[in-house]
Amino acid sequence: MIRVVARRLAWTALVAWFVVTATFALLAAIPDDPMRALLGPHASEQSIAAARAHYCLDDGVVARYGCFVGDALRGDLGESYRSKRAVTDVLADRWWPTAQLAFAALALQLAIGVPLGVIAARRRGRWPDRAITIGALIAASAPAFVVGSLLLDVVAFRTGWLPLGGYGDAGVLDRLRHLALPALTLAAGGAAAYARLARAEVAAALASDHVRTARAKGAGERAVVLHHALRPGAAPLIALAGVDLGALLGGAILVEWIFQWPGLGRELLLAVLDVDLPVIIGIVLVSAIAIALANLVADVVAAWLDPRLR
């Protein structure tokens, strides 16, 4: 187990190196002059030349890359062209909102998707199954920004029940009120995937020999579903949750944009539009590491739940 974890951690480091290098190469190919974007149309040619020199933009790509990796290994990811803040500070500010959003969405996905999947499996072929299957298809088919804009308009603007976006800093309750709509929007598509997977897993388990044995021994329906059907089905669900973090982080870009949630996704979009290279690379690095770690955790948890995987 420990050796597996160590190997996976080494792999994570390799992934981190790869995404940073790939992003660096991609961005080095952009012909935009970030200093022109930074200083604005009124800056003179001399000011721009001075700024380019200040940020080493006139050095060759290889020299800049070497310089960047060296700094990164010392924990220095450079500073944002726009705000002059250290990228590590920007990341420190932004990761927590995104983490809250991602975990809230994940929790919602499981809380909505798995029970619906179990219900569908137990009523296989009958109307609850059909309704859930069709509902899942629809939820997975509506673009996140359409769902988000609708929720914003109906639940926030017209009724005034929930705030029109923002982060909310007046205590836990206020935060939850601000978190509700973005998390729901982000969870809509994923919940459908969990419902379908849970339905398939539970249906397969319910038809298996050991469930029949358990039933024959007189186990209650509740115990059958919880212990004999859902528990073995949990491993694929958890594997999906691990893989899903990537999708959540990607989806968070749009959702954070719509709801002005001050996380990594919105920061990334702003940085991309302003060609703020250090911030872009920093965010890509953080999300790649987060995804690799999530996969690792998912594997460990799955192995713990299902001894066969050890």
Place this chain on the structure above:
Amino acid sequence: MAAPRRAATAAILVIASLIAIAIVGPVVTADPLRGDLDAGVSAIGAPLPPSGSAPLGTDALGRDELARVVAGAGSSLAIAALATAIAMAIGLAVGVAAGYAGGRVDGALMRSVDLVLAFPFLLLAILLAALMRARGSGEVGGTAVVVVTLGVASWPAVARVIRAKTAILARGDMVTAARALGASPWRIAVRHLAPNVATAAVALGALLFAQTLLAEAALSYVGLGPPPPAASWGRMIYEARAYYRTAPWLIAAPGVAIVVAVLAFAALAHALEERA
């Protein structure tokens, strides 16, 4: 089971009519690119609501919304089809190669798939689109950027699924028997693996198609989709965002179109998976 078959039939009917609309529609409707800032908008430039001459109203440039939704069927479906084709081609090649070869080739290929998957899909798409967009592109070039972006960002998922399928088949009785009879690897791949992977691939392709439609809309929503004056559905929603309250028909028409199309392809994929 009857339900999946009926769902599949319905999905295929919807898809067929979308394709028919995309092909025949433009002949019937007005020119989707022709704006009319004189009579097609109000005196202060507001879009006009649905009327006899423009059944779905006009947009902010005075263009006929119905004509644009119809033209959008063509471009959105074409973008999704081309991007799906790119992703399927790369994904199938890598997936079959890895699954059939096994061993080190498999390991190396799948690790490279994992590396690409370390980028969240939308993040990669936004980076690629921004990169290629920065170079400045006309309408055709800009649309090609979107196609390539979506294709390149989605192949790894295909490769993973196809590899799993292939690996199971390659260790199966049929292939073992063929190999024992002295069939060449190429022949095995074409005669034995391809037909059996095909079912899974078609279901996967339909699902990917649905996802690509959504991704095109998402890229458009942040301004990185097909450039103007293209009438893709995603771009139309992007242009209509600001008119959400004053001209809701501008967002409802392409929005309904996207949901219907995505739903049809997703339902088809679902039905095919159930059968497989």
Place this chain on the structure above:
Amino acid sequence: MTRAWLAVAVAGACTACSADHGPRFHAAGSRTPRAGGVLHVATEQHVSTLDPALAADEVSLYAIHAMFDTLVDYAPGSTALVPRLAARWDMSADARRFTFTLRDGVTYADGAPVVAADVAASLDRARTLPDSPYGSYLADVSSIAAPDARTLAIELAHPDAAFIYTLTMSFTAPAHRAGDGALAGAGPFTLAAWEPGVRVVLARNPRYYDAARVHVAGVELRENVPADVQFLAFERGELDAVDHLAAPDYQWLAGEPAWQPYLRGASTLSAFGWRMNVRVPPFDDVRVRRALNYADDKAHALRILGGTAEIAHGLLPPGVPGRDDALAPYPHDAAAARRLLAEAGHADGLDVELVTYAGDEPERLAQSLQADLAEVGVRARIVTMSFAAYQTAIGKPDGPPLSLAAWGGDSPDPTSFLDAKLATSAIGSDASANDSFYSNPALDDLLDRARAERDPARRAELYRRAERIVFDDAPWIFEYHRRAIEVVQPYLMGYDPHPVGIHDYASAWLDREAGE
């Protein structure tokens, strides 16, 4: 259809059925400014820095302007200059020497005195910081001296009567490092909190020298709020004003009589159109440039902007001294355009690339011009770039020859438009401010003479002649000057759009009963 779209239908129906579209909040009816309350405003962009020497974007300057008083400033809602930290100032007869006398007893928020040397230090800082965009504004300054704590003397290498406007810009404001190491100014507000990308909170400066000028207790500027969400928040009363109304929201408000008293409009110091590189064929031929001006139907641009603009005959916006208001813009005349094109040897039409940047308006403007040009046989291909790429590309001599032009002047003075965009001296080799690469000795001569002219009437006459040259040579397809359109809550007073784009938060007051 699906549930989601049922909701759209319901939402649409409710938009139509809810009866009351007027303001939900009302003024209490006070005739004199009330003190207190927090002003809530928002921006679509973000505050990138609170350092006056580094802030290149307008939004950062919103906050900075409130925190850092300059020696002179514009009167609220006008382009007239008023003294702020300077009690008075004087320009020498040759327009080369400016002397300022500071007010007595002005301090920063922490009690430290404001001295003339602080202004000199701010100017030096802007000149030496590598990433300050303002160094070039001081390129002509030959010496800065602070002979005593209250006197500042600035000498220029060349005469420039318009230099006084530079002293309204925040980078010239006196500043000092407060206890926490952050830069602080002597403005009406001090920084209470800044969550970058989320909001800036300002609090009234208790030590401000002109306490009677400030009314609200604080300002909250929310960042990165999309225009449509701003409007929703405004309707719910979470915002007191919307600074940059999006065209659709303006179009909606324009049709609601109850809102008319609360709509505010003002010309901005801006010029929009399409710049041409006059050194590159076919734009090196003045007949082609004039033909494109005749081909462009400016009324179309106005409709795209929802009526929030004024048609342009040149670069100088309304209200700038020296603008020739009698000069009629190029009319929309397709026949004249075709005739000129034929004379220039393009009877069979012309293929051009139309470069714009990504965004609702710029893309729509390009599509509209494309259609107008098609009418006279000019086949335009639209090329859309990211904003950063566009900015990088247009200043290069081999960059796109025809592209969208969007220029905001720094000051209500012709130098900020004509010298900045069309003088030979503004031509560079890589990031040229004169991106038309237009060079005309006759214009240069007029501009130089006008800079040195102290008499406003004679100065205006020189600029009217300059305008005529620019009009005839048509280095741009002149289109429009933007109008700032804002909407305020009925209880928000003294909050008017300003030509230079920066609101004076100090003059705003909230006419609401306490506790409401």
